[in-house]
Structure formats: C-alpha cells, structure tokens
Amino acid sequence: MSVVGYLRDVADPENYFEIFAGRVTVGRAESNDIKIASRSVSSHHAELEIEPSARPPKMVVTDMGSRNATFVNEVRLLGSNRPVSWGDVVRFGYDTVTYRLVQDLDVPGRGKTPHHFSAPYHACAPALFFSATQRLC
Numbered sequence: 053m054s055v056v057g058y059l060r061d062v063a064d065p066e067n068y069f070e071i072f073a074g075r076v077t078v079g080r081a082e083s084n085d086i087k088i089a090s091r092s093v094s095s096h097h098a099e100l101e102i103e104p105s106a107r108p109p110k111m112v113v114t115d116m117g118s119r120n121a122t123f124v125n126e127v128r129l130l131g132s133n134r135p136v137s138w139g140d141v142v143r144f145g146y147d148t149v150t151y152r153l154v155q156d157l158d159v160p161g162r163g164k165t166p167h168h169f170s171a172p173y174h175a176c177a178p179a180l181f182f183s184a185t186q187r188l189c
Contacts, residue, residue: 056104059086059151062141068157076100078144079116092145094118098129100142111136111153120145 053072061067069086077084079097088097097118103110114133115122121130123143136142136153143150 056102057138057153057155058157059100059142060154060157062150062152065157068154069151071100071102071153073102073104076102079118088144088147090145090147090149092120092147094120094145097144098122100136111138113142118145 055070056073057071059069059071076086077096077099078086078088078093079095080088080090080093081095084096094116096116098116099114101110101112101114112133113122113124113129113136115129115131117131121128122145123129124134124136125141126143127134138153138155140153141150142153
C-alpha cells in the first residue's frame with residue numbers, strides 16, 4: 053500500500069502521519085489507524101477517506117459524532133462530513149495541534165523533511181501522538 057499524502061503538524065512540520073488510500077480512522081482508541089492521546093479527542097473521533105483514482109480525487113473528512121467536533125479550516129463538523137483538498141487544515145476536538153493535508157512533504161516554503169520513515173500509519177508523531185502499532189520518535 054502506498055502513501056497518498058500526509059497529515060502534517062502545522063506548528064512542527066517535522067511531525068506528520070502518513071495517509072493511505074481508502075479510509076483512515078482517527079481517535080483515542082487503540083483500534084484507530086491514527087491514535088491521538090488527547091482528552092478532547094473521542095475514542096472514534098473522525099474518518100478521512102481518500103480515493104486518489106477518482107477524477108478529481110475524492111477526499112472527505114467525516115466527524116463520527118465526536119463530543120468536541122472536528123474542524124476543517126476552522127469550520128466545525130459535528131456528526132457530518134466535508135470534502136477537503138490538499139492544503140486544508142484539520143483539527144480534532146479542541147486540541148491545540150492542527151494538521152495540514154499535504155501530498156508531498158517537500159512543499160516549498162515549509163522546509164524539507166530531512167528523512168522519511170516508513171510506518172504503517174505515521175512517522176515521527178508529536179509527543180502526544182502515537183499509532184496503534186508503534187511509536188517512532
């Protein structure tokens with residue numbers, strides 16, 4: 053399975069989660085593809101669905117009825133979904149960490165990532181974040 057994009061920490065571009073085609077789950081529970089250990093993030097908080105083969109590529113963020121909502125470009129989603137594009141900013145709950153959806157880690161003006169680790173769900177996650185399978189940093 054190949055990486056189609058990344059959820060990159062806006063404040064610290066060295067930290068990011070890999071995003072694969074299909075459905076990626078986000079939340080506090082161990083069963084999520086991306087696990088976020090924050091009290092404002094629900095157990096099964098949100099889903100990101102990407103179909104890169106669709107023309108144009110289909111990308112949707114869905115809030116799974118979380119207690120504290122999901123935000124796309126600061127627009128609150130609560131039990132609903134919203135189409136997204138590369139460059140959009142996503143926040144889960146009222147956590148201060150926000151992520152930008154990027155297709156490439158070497159985006160001009162944002163600096164280059166010195167190395168890339170291949171991981172099932174993410175690489176170099178922020179200190180408060182880890183995946184269900186491993187933590188790399």
